Amino acid sequence: MSGHAGENARQRGETHVLYVHFGGLTADAGGEYYEALLALLTDITPVVQALPPDAALADVRGALRYFRRDAVELARLVRLRALALYGVDCTVGVAAGPLLARMAAQAGEPGQVREVRPAETAAFLDSRPVAALHGVGPATARALCGYGLDSVGRLAAAPLATLQRILGAAAGRRLHERARGIDPTPVTPTAPPRSASAEHLFERDELDAGRRRGALLTLADDLGFRLRAEGQVARALTLTVRYADRTATTRTRALPEPTAHTPALAAVAYALHDALALQRARVRGVTLRAEELTAAELAAHQLSFDVREEKARRAEAAADRARRRFGVSAVRPAGSNPPRAA
Template sequence: MSGPAPAPAGLRRSHVLYVHFDHTGAAGPGRHDALLALLTDITPVVQALPPDAALADVRGALRYFGRDAVDLARLVRLRALALYGTDCTVGVAANPLLARMAAQAGEPGRVREVRPEDAAGFLDRRPVAALHGVGPATARALCAYGLDSVGRLAAAPPATLQRILGAAAGRRLHERARGIDPAPVTPTAPPRSAGAEHRFERDELDTGRRRGALLTLADELGFRLRAEGQVARALTLTVRYADRTATTRTRRLPEPTAHTPGLTAAAYALHDALGLQRARVRGLALRAEELTAAELASHQLSFDVREEKARRAEAAADRARRRFGAAAVRPAGSDPPKAA
């Protein structure tokens, strides 16, 4: 059975921390930012993973503090408990993949290290669903072929995985099963947002017209995000009424996305949950929240041929818009946007 590929000499030691802060959701983003500051006091290379986790590369801090990565992880836990009453679960390894899996495999409120020389044994008996990037659908497909552990996945011929999952996904998953993760820890700026608004010519009572406007807004946001290489982790809907009051609701997305159908489904769910059958609606606004670079976001692998076709059609529509203008292609059922 093949194990992880040997790391370059300079990387044969643990230097990546995956830190999961316990019980930060109720405290809001301000608490998460304060906890992230504990990591930036140790290293500037910190990648926020909202709402309650972060990655940190402490290579440059090892000599400065005169401690190894495990000692620095314990220091983060101690400071989080002392200053904020928040415990942490920390995984320590030579790359983000192994650090994340180490944290998820250990007991909450502990520090667990997977050393490079122990990576093969750690991964060998782990269930395939424990591998980062393998969701329920992918796990079922792999288990149907007897690939129910990470060790068996690593031992499978790459060509077999490519036939099951597709070329790119199969190659990527084979590397992860061997403990290979070339992705660096990338310092992230505070999450940004992007918004779009639609105002009706008259107070709108018709649910179908409102959903048409939401489709237009979601399509506009999706096009902008894809053009900028961004994805959203959450979506906020603001409904403005004839009496000048407003209602705002936010929903986290199942996964970070800039895909118009995903944004539209979330917008419809937010709208329908408000029960606006008799409301006189003056305008609608959608805001994509917690934007992050698309290449940094993880996505569930899909075997749905219809979804692949939809994404190819979306890419073709984007090319047409860039060439002929944003109004060149619009989804069926959408309303032309009005000036805010």
């Protein structure tokens, strides 16, 4: 590789943003490998933005001269290291900004490095469906398609005033710029939000919904106790259900408010489970992951005048004291299942 490649790319002001998708990470395995994969990126550049659970953005402008590689060569280096060290096959989009880098990564088969150079932006975007433009959700896509704006090229050609009438002033201007590949959003270095997980494996493939709910109560109780002991609360909860055929389903739901209260965690776990409609499913195991952890003292809570809730929290605090003194299995909520190590 040419020693001047990175310097030449930097001087031309060309591609320097990588969107890296770590293929094959699951919700439960991702916590084990995700931070290590982010560390692999930070070995190349300190400007890494975590996009959990399985992606990241990296601005490699400062690394081009140091490594004497252009952005595409650095992307290939990332793929090689991730595959060699962790067995993870990455898909990497390379462009001048996060929007195009993300779209480049999502534009074809996984396990490749795809670059969109500034001169290729219009041709790349022209025939892409409007739903492929980052920030266009299903409702917005339907609204735009209703006016015949079903491709990014047509969206780019539409007058700004037309888009603002359809979508509103701010959203119309934002999409008008994105359809032309204009994305001033910087890559902001961030660490992944902390998470904690608990898993239950059934002794045999479980068909009974009541037993599955009992396992979820146990997991919610374990997570709640751990979070309360560490002075943390969760903002979201993820349920992973693994089946007898080795497939899995993962669902995430935001909590009504940040909490470590066992009944609140259990209620969301039940809702996630029931929404899957697993009447005939043979379930091998379930995993709960408390997401987006933050310090309890920094979280805002809605005031409650419910006497029953206050009593429940006092009972929970008493149970926590008993566990700290006599062991975590000293107190269990009624209806829970004893946990089994994974």
